[in-house]
Amino acid sequence: MRSKLHRVRMVLWSMLLWSVASYAQVRIDMDHDWRFRTDAADAGLAAGWSAATPAETRLVDVPHTWNIGEDDDYEGVAWYFKSFTAPASMLASHVELHFGATFYRSRVWVNGVEVGGHEGGHTAYALDIGKQLxxxxxxxxxxxxxxxGEATIPGYAMRQAGSGSVWYDWWHYGGIVRDVWLTVSDHALIRRQRITSKLGGDAASVSSDVFVENVDGGDSRYSVTASIVDPDGKAVAQAQRDVTASAGQPVAVTLAVNLPHPQLWNVGDARLYQWVTQLHAADGTVLDSRSESFGLRDIVIRDRRLYVNGKPVRLSGVSRHEDSPWEGLAESTGTIRRDWSDMAALHTTLTRPVHYPQNDAVLDFADRHGILLIPEIPVWQFSEAQLKNPKLLALAKAMMREMIEQDGNHASIFAWSVCNESDASMPGGRAYVDAMASLIREIDPGRYVTFADADISIKPWKEAPVMHDVDFIMANAYFGSWSGSGSDVEPWLDFVDRTYPDKMVIISEFGYPGVFSHDSASADKARSENLLQQMDAIQRRSFIAGAIFWTYQDYKSHRNLWAGQTEGYVDHGLVDENRQRRPSYAIYEARNEPLSVATQWEVDAGGLRGFKATVSGYPATHLPSYSMQNYVAHWRAIDDRGHELAHGDEVLRDLAQPVHIEGAWPAAGKGAAVHLLVDIIRPDGVRAGGVASDYHPLNIGSAHFLPNKDEQP
Structure with a gap:
């Protein structure tokens, strides 16, 4: 009954849309009421499943993965089916079926006719289905x-063949793992747009290459207009171009504007513009529109340092797998926002998010919160033979191109990574890296190219020529476990400094895997000690621009498990798979605060009357350190009965120099105790640091929560 009512609602909604908007592109949600079943014998095609839903299917909504519950470890073929009703008016339009991502290799039929497919589990694709409707x-x-397989991405980790296991190091989730939708267009559509910008003086030049596709039977002339909206919601520029497109052909047109006095996107302070493009028919009718956010920022590597808008930064953060016991890879926006909000609370300003292209919700969060990203395609632990395989190289190029074309407008992305822990130092691997770098520099010349390497930290340390080919080095360095003893980090860092004297370095992974300890509790104690020791060593080397901790949460795998386990969750996170915080969470949070707060009580004969505080950002030698403007200090004083004595807010215009704040209240009495909270809030509302202090006449000046303080009576 539910499915039937849903179909009735869909057809009524579709008819309404066609009656009020006969030209502008329409998007129809297709996430609900799918049927699913596995096909272990791969007999479904021969049995006619491409044209008719078989028996014994399960009702599911997408995003969906089958690897939760009864099909937890299932590898192989599975099918999804969806029935829907199309009004007759739809048949005259151009109709496409869109998948946000399907893992891994897909074939798609509409009414028994194959309409296409896709290889790769993390990028979007669309199929023209109008003729089959x-x-x-x-x-x-x-x-x-x-x-x-050996030529899939991700695929068998053939560098691990000697271990007897070639599983990749995360779970092999299958399914329709992101949204599905239909688009219905008439005459022409905007396929995509590519926004680029350049800062100069007190202005920015911004342009968008708009890719228009004529879906009519004859040549047509169109008008493309753009409106640019600033971070305050004000329209600040417009542009317009005419374009002619042949029947069934794509064409590109460039629109450009100049923006005086731009508001800059910055680390921890993300100011976003909106570029709104409309495609018009000759009579002015709007055929399609596209709105995308972008940020104006200048990111440069110079003298082995990373500069954002002309100021040096040193950044830190945590990686995170798209994985949970309740959703697996098929994550909801709610799970993504919850996890990334927690990562922002951990002061994440830089991360290579994980080994594969990310959900739009991840990229949007990073854009809005000023987090720099280095996205990667999942070429993990591949051997030289795999990297030399022309078929794999072609697939890697296609996957990289899809990721860049899909995600390239995001302000948070400053570099792309082409592989992780693979045989890049071998001749065939170097050829792979160079080929991928050449592709990226052709299609996205404004961004840097790199890859994550583990060989660089494994003894005997030796120079790898491929490191000179990339824009900066990313090193996975697990001193205290896989890379050697914790104390080896100091001589290793000196080796890197000597061997690559012109290269900036980012520590792309460091941390402590639980399997090196007896149990989870002792592992987390070692994890806490390790992260402090490693970050202190890293901080002493100015050529290291950032450090990324592996990892935020435990993730499902067949590898790196406790003895006796063949599947489970890798004990590696600051939180476990259920997002329960370990003690290391608080240690990491405190170590990565970008500022310090020191308080001093103000006392006279009548008792405690107030406080003074000094808020200080860290110098450029510290890790992390970055520019901080327009933060807000919020303070609140509470007496020993829980009553608020006073509170206040003060804008901290620039923390490049220490800023002094103070607060006062009527004397609370000589014997009164007071609890003071001082929180420093970023412009995006995230807490950047602070202090909590307790005053009591018998125990003056106790404080807690933060290590950076100087309490005095």
Whole structure:
């Protein structure tokens, strides 16, 4: 009954849309009421499943992965089916079926006719299905195969062949793991737009390459307009160009504007503009529109340092797998926002998010909160033979191109990574890195290229020529576990400094895996000690621009598990798989605060009357350190009965120099105790640091929460 009512609502909604908007592109949600079943014998195609839903299917909504519950460890073929009703008016339009991501290899049929497919589990694709649609009931059938091989990405980790296991080091989730939708267009559509910007003086030049596609039967002339909205919601510029497109052909047109006095996107202070493009028919009718945010910022590597808007930064953060016991890879926006809000509370300003292209919600969060990203395609632990395989190189290039074209407008992205812990130092691996770098510099010349390497930290340390080919070095360095003893980090860092004297370095992974200890509790104690020791050593080397801790949460795998386990959650996170915080969470949070707060009580004969505080950002030698403007100090004083004595807010215009604040209240009495909270809030509302202090006449000046303070009576 639910499915039938849903179909009735969909057809009524579709008819309404066509009656009020016969030209502008329409998007129709297709996430609900799918049927699913596995196909272990791979017999579904022969049995006619591409044209008819078989028996014994389960009702699911997408995003969905089958690797939760009864099909937890299932690898192979599975099918998804969806029936929907199309009004007759839809048949005259251009209709595409969009998948946000399907893992891993897909084939798609509409009403028994194959309309296309895709390889790769983390990027979006669209299929033209207009010719296969019919008025009334229609059936979509999707066949998916999540079985890895030596030439899939991710695939068998052949560098690990000697260990007897070639599983990649995260779970092999299969399914329709992101949203599905239809778009319905008439005459022409905007396929995508590529926004670029350049700062100069007190102005910014911004342009957008708009890719228009004519879906009509004849040549047509169109008008493309753009409106740019500043971070305050004010329209600040417009542009317009005419374009002619042949029938069924794409064409690109460039619109450009100049923006005086731009508001800059910055680390921890993300100011976003909006670029709104409209495609018009000759009579002025709006055929399609696209709105995307962008940030104006200047990110430069110079003299082995990273500069954002002309100021040196040293950044830190944590990585995170798209994984949880309740959703796996098929994450909801709620889970993503919850986790990334927690990562922001951990002062994350830089991360290589994980080994594969990210959900739009991840990139949008990073854009809005001023977090720099280095996205990567999942070429993990590949051997030289794999990297030399022309088929794999072609797939890697296609995957990288899809990721860049899909995500390239995000202000948070400053570099791309082409592989992780693979045989890049071998001749065939170096050729792979160079080929991928050449592609990226061709299609996205404004961003840096790198890869994450583990060989660099494994003894005997030796120079790798491929490191000179990339824009900066990313090193996975697990001193205290896989890379050697914790004390080895100091001589290793000196080796890197001598060997690559012109290269900036980011520590792309460091941390402590639980399997090096007896149990989870002792592992987390070692993890806390390790992260402090490693960060202190890293901080002493100015050529290291950032350090990324592995990892935020425990994640599911067949590798790096406790003795006797063949599957489970890798004990590696500051939180466990259920997001329960370990003691190391608080240690990491305190170590990575970008500022300090020191308080001093103001006492006279009548008792405690107030406080003074000094808020200081850290110098450029500290890790982390970055520019901080327009933060807000919020303080609150509470007496021993829980009553508020006073509170206040003060804008901290620039923390490049220490800023002094103070607060006062009527004397609380000689014997009164007072609890003072001082929180420093970033412009995006995230807490950057602070202090909590307790005053009591018998125990004056106790304080807690933060190590950076100087309490005095």
């Amino acid at each position: 019919r008025a009334g009931e229609n059936l979509i059938a999707v066949r998916l195969d999540n079985l890895p």
